[in-house]
Amino acid sequence: MKVIQIEHLQKAFQNNIILKDLRLSLEEGECFGCLGPSGAGKTTLVRIMIGQLDIDQGRCLVFGEDSRHLSARVYEKTGLVLDEQGLYERMSVYDNLKIFADIHRIEDERITEVLKKVDLLDEADKKACRLSKGMRQRLVLARALLHRPRLLFLDEPTSALDPVSRHLIHHLLLTLKQQQVSIFLTTHNMQEAALLCDRIGLLHEGSMIEEGRIDDIIEKYHNHLALHIELTDHRHLNLDAQKDADDICHYLKEGKILKIHSNEPTLEDIFKKLTGKRLNL
Ligand SMILES: Nc1ncnc2c1ncn2[C@@H]1O[C@H](COP(=O)(O)OP(=O)(O)OP(=O)(O)O)[C@@H](O)[C@H]1O
Numbered sequence: 475m476k477v478i479q480i481e482h483l484q485k486a487f488q489n490n491i492i493l494k495d496l497r498l499s500l501e502e503g504e505c506f507g508c509l510g511p512s513g514a515g516k517t518t519l520v521r522i523m524i525g526q527l528d529i530d531q532g533r534c535l536v537f538g539e540d541s542r543h544l545s546a547r548v549y550e551k552t553g554l555v556l557d558e559q560g561l562y563e564r565m566s567v568y569d570n571l572k573i574f575a576d577i578h579r580i581e582d583e584r585i586t587e588v589l590k591k592v593d594l595l596d597e598a599d600k601k602a603c604r605l606s607k608g609m610r611q612r613l614v615l616a617r618a619l620l621h622r623p624r625l626l627f628l629d630e631p632t633s634a635l636d637p638v639s640r641h642l643i644h645h646l647l648l649t650l651k652q653q654q655v656s657i658f659l660t661t662h663n664m665q666e667a668a669l670l671c672d673r674i675g676l677l678h679e680g681s682m683i684e685e686g687r688i689d690d691i692i693e694k695y696h697n698h699l700a701l702h703i704e705l706t707d708h709r710h711l712n713l714d715a716q717k718d719a720d721d722i723c724h725y726l727k728e729g730k731i732l733k734i735h736s737n738e739p740t741l742e743d744i745f746k747k748l749t750g751k752r753l754n755l
């Protein structure tokens with residue numbers, strides 16, 4: 475059984491169609507990255523999958539259950555890191571987790587264990603409102619992990635975070651992947667997607683315009699004839715291996731070529747080519 479299965483999903487707010495005929499699946503232990511610019515529909519999609527929003531057409535199954543009627547069994551296996559952080563601001567870091575732990579009947583040792591994982595043990599007594607942005611996000615992640623979920627939804631978990639927090643979160647997510655935790659991640663960050671995701675989808679105005687392994691997507695749009703050449707006089711040239719073959723041979727014979735490589739597109743280049751817009755907004 476797939477962890478998530480979405481078919482022909484459509485969602486509109488009023489008359490505004492936000493997600494169009496979306497298909498998507500997530501296998502156990504897989505990390506899927508949903509990339510798209512602001513307003514593409516990423517958070518809307520996550521909110522549908524966790525049962526916060528209804529859908530207009532199609533179907534969305536999570537652990538085989540309709541996302542509109544998810545049972546406690548699914549929530550027990552699911553962890554969430556969403557935009558709105560929902561922390562108890564006047565309570566300590568520890569107590570923020572303790573409340574959640576009590577609801578789920580989780581032992582106190584697990585709280586300490588998770589605080590250690592997100593490097594917040596030294597801040598355990600600090601009030602949530604006194605935490606830095608990076609610490610807050612790590613606390614939200616700690617809460618999401620407390621009940622040992624098998625599926626994690628992460629909506630831009632590292633956006634605008636300091637490099638140390640970002641690195642720590644990435645490291646933690648890679649460890650969870652090794653433990654076969656399934657992850658659905660939204661991000662604007664291509665490096666993050668490349669580091670963490672087995673597959674990605676490029677979301678543009680509610681449609682998945684490209685989907686698959688990052689290497690495969692890049693290869694699909696890679697024009698092997700496009701060469702980037704740096705000459706010994708440090709001029710940079712973009713040439714075509716066929717059309718500009720005479721020039722290239724000339725530079726080679728004269729020993730004028732310092733570096734030569736084929737221009738592999740980035741995901742940003744591909745998104746721009748497909749939509750005319752920037753991904754990283
Ligand atoms: N509750 C709502 N009612 C009406 N429109 C909404 C609602 N929630 C989202 N939208 C609209 O749906 C579109 C997609 O929003 P969404 O938050 O899913 O984008 P996003 O990809 O998560 O963007 P960002 O990267 O900025 O977080 C936007 O045009 C937004 O204005």
Ligand SMILES: [Mg+2]
Pocket residue numbers: 516517518557629
């Ligand atoms: Mg969003």
